[in-house]
Amino acid sequence: MTTAIAISDLTKIYANGFEALKGISLQVQQGDFFALLGPNGAGKSTTIGVLSTLVRKTGGTVEIFGKNVDSHVYETKLDLGVVPQEVNFSQFERVKDIVMTQAGYYGMPRKLAAERCEKYLRKLDLWDKRNDRSRTLSGGMKRRLMIARALVHEPKLLILDEPTAGVDIELRRSMWEFLTELNESGTTIILTTHYLEEAEQLCRNIAIIDKGRIVENTSMRALLAALDKQTYIVDLAKPVETLPDWGDVPVTASLLDSHSFEITVAASLTMSGLFKLFLERGIEVSALRSKSNRLEQLFLGRLTDARGDAVNV
Numbered sequence: 001m002t003t004a005i006a007i008s009d010l011t012k013i014y015a016n017g018f019e020a021l022k023g024i025s026l027q028v029q030q031g032d033f034f035a036l037l038g039p040n041g042a043g044k045s046t047t048i049g050v051l052s053t054l055v056r057k058t059g060g061t062v063e064i065f066g067k068n069v070d071s072h073v074y075e076t077k078l079d080l081g082v083v084p085q086e087v088n089f090s091q092f093e094r095v096k097d098i099v100m101t102q103a104g105y106y107g108m109p110r111k112l113a114a115e116r117c118e119k120y121l122r123k124l125d126l127w128d129k130r131n132d133r134s135r136t137l138s139g140g141m142k143r144r145l146m147i148a149r150a151l152v153h154e155p156k157l158l159i160l161d162e163p164t165a166g167v168d169i170e171l172r173r174s175m176w177e178f179l180t181e182l183n184e185s186g187t188t189i190i191l192t193t194h195y196l197e198e199a200e201q202l203c204r205n206i207a208i209i210d211k212g213r214i215v216e217n218t219s220m221r222a223l224l225a226a227l228d229k230q231t232y233i234v235d236l237a238k239p240v241e242t243l244p245d246w247g248d249v250p251v252t253a254s255l256l257d258s259h260s261f262e263i264t265v266a267a268s269l270t271m272s273g274l275f276k277l278f279l280e281r282g283i284e285v286s287a288l289r290s291k292s293n294r295l296e297q298l299f300l301g302r303l304t305d306a307r308g309d310a311v312n313v
């Protein structure tokens with residue numbers, strides 16, 4: 001399997017001394033749809049900036065399709081399309097010219113550039129607007145224009161920084177569809193987001209970044225499975241030597257000592273459901289507390305207050 005991105009021990013200290021990345025290591029395989037998820041200020045844009053050589057790294061190495069970004073500046077740029085968070089094209093240029101100029105940067109022959117320009121403006125529902133000045137576009141159209149511009153040289157890897165931040169629900173869904181199709185046709189996609197729901201809908205693999213460090217790097221499926229469970233520490237009124245048989249109930253439990261045990265259940269199980277489980281098995285509880293794990297602290301406390309509802313931190 002080809003590695004699309006290999007980041008090793010990446011650090012970034014900004015000019016004011018702020019350490020935005022504290023040694024990040026990460027790999028993304030070709031064909032993946034990968035999310036870099038984290039709260040505001042975590043270091044997502046900085047990471048993307050380094051990948052696209054807009055931010056100069058302090059230390060570490062970055063390879064794109066096996067080529068070092070420092071020693072193969074031009075080749076790595078050819079493989080890469082970047083959609084930044086902020087609109088960064090001239091507000092006075094016409095839609096078509098913005099895409100054509102970008103094609104020019106990549107040295108594309110004019111005929112091919114015109115074909116690609118039409119292809120992507122049509123795909124992104126902007127063809128009717130091709131002769132309009134970009135400042136007249138709605139916010140959602142401006143974002144789509146940045147995607148068309150990033151795709152005109154048909155890069156193997158597309159990186160999007162918060163593609164749907166501030167975008168309404170309907171547009172978000174149509175953008176998700178477009179990106180899913182693009183990924184299915186072979187383009188590797190990396191996006192940053194602070195919406196868990198967005199990562200959940202789109203991505204196969206995920207890294208969670210917090211305060212400049214990767215705190216989790218796993219498949220979306222494993223992450224969701226971990227979030228769907230809840231662990232409790234239970235203190236017993238009467239000591240036991242073994243735990244009962246839990247039957248068909250999906251539970252994992254282990255004795256900590258004769259007076260307490262740890263039990264992991266589905267997060268959807270209510271407190272009364274839990275106590276019923278204990279009562280039916282003759283377990284007398286004197287105290288119970290929930291043991292929150294790193295992920296819950298990150299998601300429930302800070303990243304989102306409910307799936308998909310972003311909280312600015």
Ligand code: ADP
Pocket residue numbers: 014015016018020038039040041042043044045046047
């Ligand atoms: P994210 O994209 O996850 O919201 P960023 O990568 O934009 O996070 O920022 C990470 C941290 O680095 C933040 O605390 C931010 O304030 C800081 N930062 C970003 N750019 C600069 C800069 N040019 N100078 C100093 N600090 C910066």
